[in-house]
Every structure is written in C-alpha cells, then in structure tokens.
Amino acid sequence: MAIYHLETKVISRGIGRTACGAAAYMSCSRIYNDYDGIQHDYTRKQGLVWEHIFLPPMAPAEWQEREMLWNAVEKAETSKDSRLAREFIVALPVELGRDEWQMLLTKFIQEQFVSDGMCADVCIHDTDGHNPHAHIMLTVRPLTMDGKWQYKTEKEYLCMKNGVECGFTAAEFKTAQNDGWEKQYPYKAGKKKVYMVPSAAEAQGYVRADKHPKSTRYGRQNPITARWNSENQLVLWRAAWADTVNAFLERSGREERIDHRSHAERGLDEQPTIHE
Template sequence: MAIYHLEAKIVSRGAGRSAVAAAAYLSCSRMLNEYDGVQHDYTRKQGLGWRQVFLPATAPAEWQDRETLWNAVEETETAKDSRLAREFVAALPIELSREEQIQLLQDFIKEQFVADGMCADAAIHDPYPPGHNPHAHILLTVRPLDEKGKWQYKTEKEYLCVKGGEERGFTAAEFKQAQADGWEKQYQYKVGKKKVYMAPSAAQAQGYERVSKYPKSTKYGRQNPITERWNSDEQLVLWRAAWADVANRHLERTGHEERIDHRSHAERGLLEQPTVHEGVVARAMEKKGIISDRCELNRQIKADNALLQELRGQVKKLAQAVKSTLPALAEAMENLRKNLLLFCYQLGYLCKGKERLNASLNTLRPALTQYNQLAKDIRDKTKERRSLLTEKKALSAVHVFRHRELAAKIAALTEDLEELRSEKNLLLASLAYTEEDATDKFPKDIAAMEQSLKRLEEQEQKYSTELDAALTEYAGLREQAQGFNRVQLYEARQAIRPGKEQEAENRAQEVYGEKYNPLLIFDSKKAVSRMLHEDIERQAVRRMMRQAHKEQQTFQKKKSEQER
C-alpha cells in the first residue's frame, strides 16, 4: 500500500557531513572530496535502482558529472559550518513499476526544484528484499545561480547607516546611492572610557578618536531572497504537498485507487495514532529474533488503530438503528456490550504497557544519574591523579617527605579510581549495557521509552473517549428498552451473552496473537459489569421475578379456592 513519507535534511559541514560524501552514498559510487582530500567509496552498497543529475539551463554542462558538481559546491562554501546541500528522502509507491517510479521522481524534481534554479542529484534505492522499501534520495544545491551560471550569495553584509538620527541597513551595492543621499556608515569611537558607534562627521566635530576600522553591521547580514524562500517553513509545506499531488497524479494515471496525503492525522481529523519511524537498526534486531521497542510499539499502534476503527464503525451503526422488536433490541445491546468489552480490554492492555515502561524508566533514570555521577568522579580523580604525578615527577630527589606525601595521595586516588570503575562496570552489567553503549545508547533508550510512553498515553486518551461515546450510545438503547418487558429482555440478553463474549475473546486473540492475555479479558468483563451496573439490574430483575412468582402463586391459590 502507498504510504506518505518525505523527510527533509540539511547536509552541513558543521555536523561533520560533506556534499561529496552524500552524493557518493546516494549514487553508490567512489568520489574524491577535493576540499579535505577524503575519498568516499560506496561502490559495494547494494540496492541502487536508478540515478540521475538534473541541471537548470544556466548551470555549466560539466556539472552533469556529479563529482564535479559537488566539488564545486564544496569549493564555494568556505566556512567550517557551511550548509552544503539539502536532502530529501521520499518513499516511493510500491504500486508503481520501476519505470513509473522514475517518471514520478523526474516530474517532481523538474517541477519543484530544477524549474526554481536548483541543481539536483537523485537516486532510487531498493534494499533487500526488492520492492519492500523502495525510496528516493534527492540532493539539492542551496545557492541560486545567476544568468551566467555563477553561484549567487547566500547572505550579503548589511551596513547600519545613519542620517538625521535614523538608522537603516544597506548592502555594499545599495550604499553607493545611499551615501549620495547623505547616509553615513557608523564606526566605533572612544568617548571617555566607552566605545560608541557614531557617524564620522559627528565624531570628527567633537574630536573623538576612531578605535575600529570595521563599520557597524547587522549580525547575520541580509539573506538572498531566493535562499530565504527555500529555507522557509512555508516552502517546505508546499514541497510536501507537491510530492503528494505528483504521486497521486501518477497513481491515478496508472489506474491505482491508492492515494497518499501529506497532512498529519490531526489535520485530517483522524483519531488513529501515527506509527513511529523504526529504522534499519530496529528492523535488523527483529530479523535476529530480538524484539525492538520501536517495532513492538508500532505493532501495538497498528493493532490499536485497526480495532479502534472497527469498533467505532460498529458503535455508529448500532446507534443509528431503531430497534422495534425485543430480540433485535437484545441483539443490539449485547453487540454494544461486546464492543465495550474490547474497549476495556484495550485500555487494560495499554495500562500494562505503561506500567512496564514506567517500571523500566524508574530503574533507568536513577541509573543514568548514578552513571553520570560516577563518570564525573572518575574524570575528576583521574585529572587530580595526573596532576599529582606531574608534580611528583618534577620534584627533585631532595624533597623526600613531599615525595612520600604525593605517593600516598596517588595510591589513595588509584584505589578510589579502581573502586569507582568497578562500581560503574557493575552498574552497566546489571543493565546489560557495555562501556561503548553507555554514553550514547543509554540516554537514547530512555528517550525512546519516554516517547513510547507518551504514545501509549495518547492512545489511552483516544480509547477512553471512544469508550465514553459507546456508553452514551448504550444509554440510548436503554431508553428504547423502557417500552419492553424488563424480565423478558433480560432473559433474551442472557441467552445470547455467552456467544457475544466469546466473539470478543476471539477478536482480541486475532488482533493481538501471542500478546493476548486471558486475564485481561476476565478483568474487562468485571469492568463492563461495573460500568453498566449489571449487579443492580440483576437484583432488580430477580426481585421482579420473585414478585411475579408470588403473584402467580396467589392467583393459583385463589383459583383453587374458587374451584372448591
């Protein structure tokens, strides 16, 4: 089934990335980055389905070679934290053939990027097994090109000039005209013990000394309007919508009914909870038989959503139906009760999941705090020991007592360090973490658990809302029941109730498979019974039956007396 996924990233030198490396990965090729002399080789990577470079009309023809193109980008960006490229990763509809996927990608890139002046480098990756997860990587330049195929500026220095007490910003090109109109740049002048920005004419009139040759300017300069638009959140929303439009156009053209939507569940008015991104590491763990928290959470979310959609539809149908006969009303009430059982089962299931996560977090959070404190103590004592060793080494042989004193301190620190390291290793071993995992995986696992907990709480809120709605509908059916014999309705419901409860159990087993918990369904029956006040209803019906039995006995007695 076609899914919507369009992820936007920035390839930044400040984050340790390079455009050449990204292009080499994208194209599964070997490329030399002339900026730092590093050779990037991805020729062994498998799953490449297609690749192509797209250029606007003004770009140099030699940029059709991607190595030349991205080295030109690296050469232009000189700052150590430069933004080098923009990257999109898009899921391709599996309903389309490879040729149709390529045509979809070409149309999207040409319409949205190349037509707007960007150079684009794109590829399709289809990792094993083929057809399971075909996706596209699109690498884009972030500087506009002028008419001669030269890179334009991203930002331009903007000088803050003054005229008649008013301050205004001008670029170097604009300042020529502004200077003719009486605007002046501002420089720092020494006024007493302070440094103050002033116009040269005002400073010279008062005899102040200039202390800097650099004029006052805005902190970040003035951004190129084209670059500013490309970097805006509004433009990203437009690109996301455009991907959905182009993909749906191609799906419709090829005769497929599936469609994708770039809007979030909330924007589309859906109650279903979106799944979380699993990633290659989580999927690899699952292939080895290791349960991944992310994959497990997604399985639960998918099961929740499927059951929630089914139950909501059933509740709506039951609410709209008018029950004119006693058997029909009994059937409707027991069907709705069956749905309430499933709602309660799911809420109990979510509650168990939250309990497990909270238990893990209650263990891991203090452990992380303890680990961080141990690591800090080890660093501090290591630094102190190193300092003492340096001091001891620098002392001459005549300082015997100081040597002994330092040796004793060093020995004590060494012993403390061994104890701290031992305590740290024991802590990690108790949590099944290695030293390498501790600084990265440990906090990430806690963050993932906290995210999973938040998801489960959101699901719980959704189910609680649906449960309340179902109870409201049940109250409506009870009102319809006022016109029927209460005892007869009760007996009719009791006759079909075991079958309906068995249907609920079978449905829960079908949805949750090995995760099905019979104790939860037992607890759900008790919870539904409490919510519907069935004990009170049972007692009332029994009283009515006893009363009817007494009346029947009295009638029979009178009849016998009359016959005598």
C-alpha cells in the same frame, strides 16, 4: 501499499557531513572531496536502481558529472559549519514500476526544484522490493544567469542620517551615500567605545577605534535562499509530492492515494505509524 513519507535534512559541515560524502553514499560510487582531501568510496554498497542529475539552464554543463557538481558546492562554501545541500528522502509507491518511479521523480524534481534554479541529484534505492525510496540532493545556493553562485547572505551596514538608522548592502550604500547616509564606525569617547558617523566624530575630536563599520549580526539573507529555507515552502513541497504521486497512481488505474497532512489535520483519531 502506498504510504506517504517525505523526510528532509540539511547536509552541513557543522554536523560533520559533506556534500561529496552524501552524494557518494546515495549513488554507491567513489567521489574525491577536494575541500578536505577525503575520498568517499561506497562502490560496494548495494541497492542502487537509478540515478540522474538535473541541472537548470544556467548551470555549467560539466556539473552533469556528480563529482564536479558537489566539489563545486564544497568549493563555494568556506565556513567550517557551512550548509552544503538539502536532502529529501521519499518513499516510492510499490504499486508503480521502476519506469514510473523515474517519470514520477523527474516530473516532481523538474517542477519543484530545477525550474526554481536548483541543481538536483537523485538516486533510487530498492534492496528487497519492500522499501523502495529515493534520495534527492539539492543545492542551497542560488545561481546567477551566467552560472555563478549567488550569495546566501550579504553584509548589511547600519547607516545614519538625521538621527535615523537604516541598513544598506554595499551596492545600496553607493546610492544612499549620495543621499546623505553615512556608515557608523567605533570611536573612542574617553574610556568608552561608541558608534558614530565620521562627520559627528570629527566635530568632537574622537579617534576611530577600528576600521570596521557597524553592521547587522547575520547580514541580509538572499530572498531566494530565504524562501527555500522557509517553513511555508516545505509545506508546499510536501503537498506537491502527494499530488504528483496521486496523479501517477490515478493514471495507472490504482485506487490507492497518499496524503501529506497529519492525522490531526485530517480529523483522524488513529495513532500514526512509525516509519522503519
């Protein structure tokens, strides 16, 4: 019978995964990763029922080809521990047919992810008819309206004015500088190194220790990325999957329903099962 299962993972180089490798695995295909020169070949893997790539309007058309999409993602990320993609694994209701699974996933992906600017790669797996499920890979870096990758985090400089410290991005600082804000740099004050604005340091005859201005440790996160990564957004996605599945079950005349809430949230005393 229909069960609720939605598992989410982050595909990151930090844990030894690549977007190209994950995409090749779920699509039972062969993908060459330009970033590390490794070819991932899963053409012998069985169980692929359906696959499709969904793109928002601003994404380049050539990204309809899986290898080009995920190599574009790999190229945009230069860090050895970069987060490359987000993966959802969802259980599909056995009460519905394959055509309905495709329509169900299309509706869910278009409404929840593509409409918000993500590229989505989806594959349905069903090896024995008892565990139909889908893998959904999503891009984690927002796109500009002309199809270029946006930043995930932007450097934020800690500036001073009249004894008050405030953070500005490079673009914001151009305006703030006209209002009297100054970046802080490290200066040699005897044997110590202190951060000061240039006007104050010059008045005391201090020599700059290096050229790097004071900044926040992690920078300022893109507000779109911050929302996608939030726990509240995950709760909304989990609820949306349950609502979409239940709407399709109802439309098919089925009585079965799924619920994204935990047994405790639903007031149930029974022990939850373990998904296998």
